[in-house]
Amino acid sequence: MNKDLELRGDCQIFICTGFEALKASRQIIHRFSKGRPSYIFWFGGDRGQDEIDEPFTHLFEFKTAAQGMSYGELLQDFSRILGENSEKFKDADIFIPHPYHFAANYFLNKPNIAGLYLLPDGMINYSHRKLTLVEKLKSLAKLIYGWIYHVHYYPCVRSLHITRYEDLPYVATFTFEPRRLVTTAGSVFVLDDIINKNDYVSEPGRILFLDQEITEIFSKDLAYAIRMAAFSFMENLNANEIYYKPHPKGQNRINLLRSIIPEAILLEKKGAVENIIGELRVEKCVSFYSTALLVLRRMTTVETISILPSAPPNHTAEFVEGIAKSFDEHGIIVLRVKTQPIS
Incomplete structure (x- = not known):
């Protein structure tokens, strides 16, 4: 510093x-x-x-x-x-x-x-x-x-x-x-991160999903399509446990997730994800463009996965492509899901 x-x-x-x-x-x-x-x-x-x-x-x-x-x-x-x-x-x-x-x-x-x-x-x-x-x-x-x-x-x-x-x-x-x-x-x-990456221990088959209010940049219909694509992706991972963490300022969509993955677990703990990740010991973390993916990539060995649209609307394309490039450079897996492009 x-x-x-x-x-x-x-x-x-x-x-x-x-x-x-x-x-x-x-x-x-x-x-x-x-x-x-x-x-x-x-x-x-x-x-x-x-x-x-x-x-x-x-x-x-x-x-x-x-x-x-x-x-x-x-x-x-x-x-x-x-x-x-x-x-x-x-x-x-x-x-x-x-x-x-x-x-x-x-x-x-x-x-x-x-x-x-x-x-x-x-x-x-x-x-x-x-x-x-x-x-x-x-x-x-x-x-x-x-x-x-x-x-x-x-x-x-x-x-x-x-x-x-x-x-x-x-x-x-x-x-x-x-x-x-x-x-x-x-x-x-x-500034300095605090957690030592080498101290992190994960449990195979545990996944954390971090929700976001992505309607800040996407339409409601497109946001719904992207979110459901993320849920389907996690369903196909055949995980042992899937934890759902709503955004601190957003809606709780655990019931929507459970319509796809009935056994999904609502994470009751509040606060920054880096403060609770050591206790969760998840193997993978899935989100959209959450900063927490970057934080976890820097501070832990969690496999971080970003779900983004393959054809974002014109007014968000520059932002989405910038996120994808930045995530890719930092070792975050970026999955582009096919949705109907909305201009």
């Missing part, structure tokens, strides 16, 4: 929408905060046993839509925290995964921020992930919601990468894996 980063602010603010960003934030706080207060805004769902124990660190935890929180209620809660802590958040270093998230957007557009930094946020950092038309329209809707709840939002409608690494003044980019990293803005700092 680089040693020459000097944070500029009186405090640090971290916007975390997933476990990779949370893990990075903890390392950054430990290495660079030097006793200054750090504030983590967590929007990633149930953290399980992943505790925040760094000194001088304050956690603001928000429920997700999957936990019953509406967007209006989320903004109301966020606005309340801003009002109660406005003096504490001045002259801050801001760490964000991308400016499309409302909290990241709010803080990066505040006057007199000390510095802006890019946190790792999964495979968007390794592909040319641009906002879809639907996401651009949602960005305009966030502007209206921001007026209502006093959380000012600046719409992201330009055809740039979702992180806007091309034009935002990021001081540094943080990553756990620099190979094929697309979002290189400012200095690049490589």
Whole structure:
């Protein structure tokens, strides 16, 4: 890890929408905060046993839509925290995964921020992930919601990468894996994984399926077809045990999986997959474009398999092909399933 980063602010603010960003934030706080207060805004769902124990660190935890929180209620809660802590958040270093998230957007557009930094946020950092038309329209809707709840939002409608690494003044980019990293803005700092790959022991015939909300880039019909293709693939593996882990911010589709594989086991444990993989001892892990595949490939001997469409829609083709190339370079098996192309 680089040693020459000097944070500029009186405090640090971290916007975390997933476990990779949370893990990075903890390392950054430990290495660079030097006793200054750090504030983590967590929007990633149930953290399980992943505790925040760094000194001088304050956690603001928000429920997700999957936990019953509406967007209006989320903004109301966020606005309340801003009002109660406005003096504490001045002259801050801001760490964000991308400016499309409302909290990241709010803080990066505040006057007199000390510095802006890019946190790792999964495979968007390794592909040319641009906002879809639907996401651009949602960005305009966030502007209206921001007026209502006093959380000012600046719409992201330009055809740039979702992180806007091309034009935002990021001081540094943080990553756990620099190979094929697309979002290189400012200095690049490589963070450390913790698990020793050689310590991992698997049980033959055990499979873990990591679900995702892939409708963020695919239509509902195409997402359903890809998901069912993944289920059929696992059915043909003749595994002894298949574990299903829903996305922390997504739906639980165990019943859909059981319509194909009745003996599938719902994984009750919450939190980042790397925190529970040692106990599961699975031989294979199947998902779509989850960052966890890359994490498990780096940290364990699990055989990682990505299910992607062979003919993605035109507006997602660049993203999907970038993911496939990156996964292939990192030793992740990429299976392209045939689905009806949707433009």
